[in-house]
Amino acid sequence: MIRAPTLRRGDGRDAGAPGALPPVEPNMPDPDRPVVTRIAPSPTGSMHIGTARTALFNWLYARHCGGRFLLRIEDTDRERSTEVAVQVIFDGLDWLGLQPDAPPVFQFARADRHREVAMALLEAGRAYRCYMTVEELAAEREKARAEGRAIRSPWRDREPPAGSNTSHVIRFRGPLEGETLVDDMIKGPVVFQNRELDDLVILRSDGVPTYNLAVVVDDHDMDISHVIRGDDHLNNAARQTLIYQSMAWEVPAFAHVPLIHGPDGAKLSKRHGAQAVGEFADMGFLPEAMRNYLARLGWGHGDDELFGDEQAIAWFDVRDVVKAPARLDWNKLHHVNNHYLRIADEERLVRLVMEALARRGRTPHADDEARLLAAIPIVKDGAKTILELADLCAFALARRPLVLTEKSASLLNEETRARLARLAAFLLETHEWDQPGLLERLREFAAAEGVGLGKFGGALRAVLSGDGSAPDLAGALAALGRDESLGRIDDALSRSQ
RNA sequence: GGGCCCUUCGUCUAUCGGUUAGGACAUCAGAUUUUCAAUCUGGGAAGACGGGUUCGACUCCCGUAGGGCCUGCCA
Structure with missing residues (x-):
């Protein structure tokens, strides 16, 4: 069997023509690169449900491609990062069943490596020392905003102050002309004019690396092939692309997933009922239900609504993630959870x-x-x-003798008491104590009494539950069992009126 | 202010130039009936707006409006 050779782009017609190599497309990821995704939350004390969904998408995509899913804790903000906050992330992922394929990477621990890259950038002329004071920066920011442009540092093209070691930051030196393409797997190609991109700080004056440097270095070192993250990072992707290119590193594929909003369309917050995955756990949602619901929020596969992990993995492709933000819908979440509760x-x-x-x-x-x-x-x-x-x-857990609510007690009168007494005797003869059998017996009894179930159903429920909250009568009897059921009836009847 | 992203039933979505615009949740009506629920049957409900392109547009292009993100020595 003859198989068509897999051609590289530009092969064929251009083959053999020296120097006629296809143009380099900066954001075209290597299709053969092993798929590695990651979730990179910062330990803020809780794990947002949006972060959970992003983690799920990363996990699903990695699984779908036979790749790996990693975890990185972005703890470079020393003020906010605590061990407890880190534990919250571990617990959240663990509960959701999204275990990373390798031990987590702690970003702060890699600060030396980040500084090393910052220095390399500096030496290569792709970064510079900026000595602007906070006042000067504030003034420039204001001016730039008024003029509708990105801020610029005068130190970009100026020699450092002679012999000084005054406080300064290191800024990335971005190109002033041309454009940068972010070929997003969800949003499609997005073009940024380089002049709109400011020279971001990569090293703070205290020598601590900033987020935009750290992500690039870490994603590169961790060999991340697909950066699937929140929508709010789309603009950063352009600047990060420039850093990758300056280091001559392969740019990962980007996929920016829209945020999750509250039911009213506003940014999801506490007032919407819940925000953190721990809260969903405490409210009694099942992790598999969360996975199914979250997968369907912002992604779909035809008319499929209820599906397990295997199917989700087989079907999932980040390219199919919806571009628009989705709203959290409690009704649907409840419905999905009910389904998983049943099974x-x-x-x-x-x-x-x-x-x-x-x-x-x-x-x-x-x-x-x-x-x-x-x-x-x-x-x-x-x-x-x-x-x-x-x-x-609750009705099943209640201990005898039950305390009847006023409303329940009011259902007991001479007539219903007498009937319940006869029913108790009748049920005593019932040996197949299961729901369908009991329903049958109840009907027989009603027929024998010449009344409908309505004539004593309320009283029976009152006596079995105390407060009237119980499933259907046959179900309640079945759940309680013979002894407990008859005992409860007996308790109520023997109680003085 | 500037840049960027987004816009199909109330909500989540399907459609990917030609459909009676489909499904799910919610909702409404009916059935069942021993409270509530569950269950069954049926109904209503959508392409933001305005221009193009095309024989034909929800699908492509432009504009408007409305949301959102970024514009930090936060991540």
């Missing part, structure tokens, strides 16, 4: 409900797990979160 392993749900109850400060009883295991299958279809599931299980 989740019930022992696991028992554990999660127990944890939720403990967080609420409830003192556990020895048979809680057993009761939950019986109740969960019956109530879980109606639960949107673990917290709701816990609420729906």
